[in-house]
Each structure stands twice: as structure tokens, then as C-alpha cells.
Amino acid sequence: MGNDIPHVGFGVYRIPASRTAEAVRIALDAGYRHIDTAQVYGNEAEVGTAIRESGLPREDVFLTTKLNPQRHGYASTGQELDESLRRLQTSYVDLFLLHWPSPGRDRYLESWRACADLLAEGKVRAIGVSNLTVVDLAWLAERSDTVPDVNQVELHPGLQQAELRRYHDAHGIVTEAWGPLAEGESLTDPTLRALARKYETTPAQLILRWHVQLGNIPLPKSVKPARIRENIAVFDFRIDAEDMARIAALDGDPHGARSRTRGAGLPRWQ
Template sequence: MTDQPAIELNNGVRIPQLGFGTFQVDSDETQRIVETALEAGYRHIDTAAGYYNEDGVGAALKASGLARDDVFLTTKLRNGDQGHDSALAAFEASRKALDVDVVDLYLIHWPTPTRWLAPETWRAFEKLLADGAVRAIGVSNFLPHHLGRLLETAGVTPAVNQFEIHPTHQQPAVQDASRAAGIAVEAYAPIGKGEDLSEEAVEAIAQAHDVSPAQVVIRWHLQQGRIVIPKSATPERIRSNIDVFGFELTTGQLDALTGLERANRLFPNPDEFEASQFRD
């Protein structure tokens, strides 16, 4: 791994704290964009079956020439593949698309509470972990009550809960519930789809440090102990987003960013999102 901070998960696996997200990265562009990210120094790549770009991620890993152990790879299970046997089959399809033997982190993408197949899906995840096909298992978009229901039957506590966190939507209750259970918090949409970058506090702090607003927000996540996966398709921004280790926010600056919270959700409510994530 490059000299970046890493977080030790509850099973001892270490995950680079700053990763690269691939949500809505077109499959035709994925290899080029992920290669750019790897060249810039990212050693943690996040994808999902529902993004339909796992093959591009795998091709980029191969083309990079990096050793497989040098890149931490996350993918996620589509909602329509939840269930014990279907999850196992879906994992094999993801592993084939990524062209890897082992996935570092495998996540249930959404809780889909009206169907609530998480317990049997989780048993499949635990089997994959026991078999060595994955190094860590976790969830995404799970609210506190979803976590509570899953933990009632889980033999293995999720290592990670990945969900929407940015200055104007921090979900403190979800962060607290995750950490209380020993689950690492990972932020997606960490700059609020770019919307949070025009906040006055963000711009003022960026000017004070002579860095970009995005760098300020990413640094805020890192200093608060979250795993963070910014995404960009622009080479300059890809490189800029990882160049966040040469400055440090003050306590007052951290508090100013935390003070921007106003429950500004940009992605679906996990209690309502039930889409299969299959292509039409």
C-alpha cells in the first residue's frame, strides 16, 4: 500500500482510509478512469454489481501492473440478488467480472426492508468469509434499526457500514450506532455531489489553506475517522482529491463543517429504496 492512513476493521483487516468510488462511471470509461486513479496513488477501489462496471475495474487492476495485494477492492451485492443461494451465485459473477480470486470487502448494497432478506443473505456472506473468498463483509445504507435486526441473527458483525455522509447530511445517529457495534463508518457522496463545496464555510477554509473546497471536505472526513471514497472522472480532480495529506484542519474548522448539518439527503431513503438494481 502507499503511505496513506488505514483503518483496522473489527476482524483485523486494514482498509486504506481514502479510496476511489466508481458510482455512475460509465462502463466504457471505467478502465481508463480507474487506471488514472491507481496512477495517482489510490489503493482502494469501490465498485458494485449494480454499477455495471466491475469488468472495467478488473481490467484496470490488471493493466496497472500492481500486485493484487496492493489494492483493496470493494464490491456490493445487488438488491435483486439477495437471498442465500442467489447471493453466492452473484458473488461468483462479480468475482469473474473483476477477474480476481479474493474480494477484500463485500457489502449488502441496501437493506430492502419490505423484503428483508438480509439474514439469509448474511449467512451466505459469512460462508464466503469462512471460505476465504472475501477478507471482510459489511453492509451499505443500513440505518440503526436495520443494523439491530441483522445483528439479532448474525454470527459475524459487519466490518463496515457504507452510507451517504457529507457536511449537509451527516446522519450522526447512523454513525453512532455503527461505531457502537464496532462497525467502521464509510462515507459515500462525501462532497454531496459537489453541492456542499459552495458552502461559505467550506470556501473560507479552502482559501485559508490554499487548497480546493473538495480537499477541505475530504480532509474533514479523514480527521473524523471515516473511510471516504470520493469519485471523479476528471484526471485533475482525481489527483487533487488524494492530495490531502499536506495540511490539517483546526478544531474550529472541523466544527464549522460539522455545523453545516441540515439533513440534506441526496440519495434514496434506505427505508424506501427497493429497486432490484437489474438493468431493464
């Protein structure tokens, strides 16, 4: 991938369109330079408005959107991207992801081929996938020479995806983490709360710092200005190796371990 991804992004999943522009403006003012949206979120236009009104040069903001999984197909992928670019008020996105595999529709590989062509056309600067398992990525690798730049998956201290991260590392795929705080559930974990006190941070900052040190790109979201600012203030401390190991031991812990993704392996795409 030719462009760098900022280490912490701002996600807008489940932020109502009526509140998105304000939240994104606050995030940009707080120092975020990575905004993650999707066609199915219904707030691309508001994201685009916030970026335009921020006064920041477009090249200073890393912008991601994702294809509606109901619109897989070669032609529809390009058409849907054009609609996203119109709503986002930009001529390109920095990262375009296939949003969920949507097995059984038999069009995933067509969309992936379209993504590679859109990359060559310059409408996207990098391409990737979301919510793919090791099995899924191996399936894709057997059928395409184009390696995803990114796989965006659910990942937090209770669901650490170690095998998948090893696969990513071996194949040069960046790991992005949605639900990096387990939708707030990880914030109640006693170990994480104790470590937050040790490092004089909040539990959220501790967890997001853990992501950064692992090499993940976390995508926290909030509409509360204080939380938005708090979630990016993670670069002035470092978790030591012993405490990183303590967090690693939480994998599968009931605090935030509930996965909202599919189980291991998918029905094969045809």
C-alpha cells in the first residue's frame, strides 16, 4: 500500500446522519486524520461535508468507505463507488473495502476484481476486505493475485484474533479493528481497569494503546466530545511487555468477548 494509515481512526458506525457532521468535525479538530464510514451506514454525505468544512486539505485526511454487500458484482462495484464519491464530495477515497463477504450471492470475486481496476484508475488509493477469516483469505488468495491491503475485523482484548493477525503479518495485510473497546464492555474488565490506574490513563486509552502497540489500527467511535478527544490521546505512554502479556491473557474473557462476526469459515463463494 502506497499511502500510510494513521494509527487511530474515527469510526461513524451507528452515528445518526443528523449527528455525524458534528462528530467528525470534533474528531478532526481533536487531531484525527482517519475517518471510517460505509455505504450502509447512511452518513457518507455528512462525513464529506465535515471534511470539506474543516478547511483541511483533502490529502491530509485518510478516508475509508465500504461497498454495500448487497451490491456485489463487477459493474455495480464501480457504480456504487461513484455514488460514494459523489456523497463524500471527493474524487477518490484512500481505502475502499468490500463490506462483509455476503456468501451465496456468488459475486464477491467479481467485486474484488473491480476493486483492483478501480485502484489502477486512481479512484481508490488502497483496497481491502472486512470480516474475513483465515480460511476466507486463503480462498481469495487461490483465486486472485491481488492481496488485500487491509482486513477490518472485530478485535478487542476479549477477542484478539491472534491466528488471523499472524496471517495478516505473513502476507503484508494491515489489521484494522472495529469494536476496539467491545462496544464498551471491555472497559469494565478488572485487569484493564487496574492497568489504566497504573499508567494514569482511562481504560479506553489503555486498550487503544494496546491496539497501537500490537500494530492494529483501532477505530473507536463516540458522539461525546470529551470521549472523542480522550480516544486519540494514546501516544504519550507505552505499555510494558509484562503488562502486554497480562492483556494477552484476557483473550476469550467474558468481558467483551462476545463476537458479533461469523464463526470460523464461510460457505464457499461460487
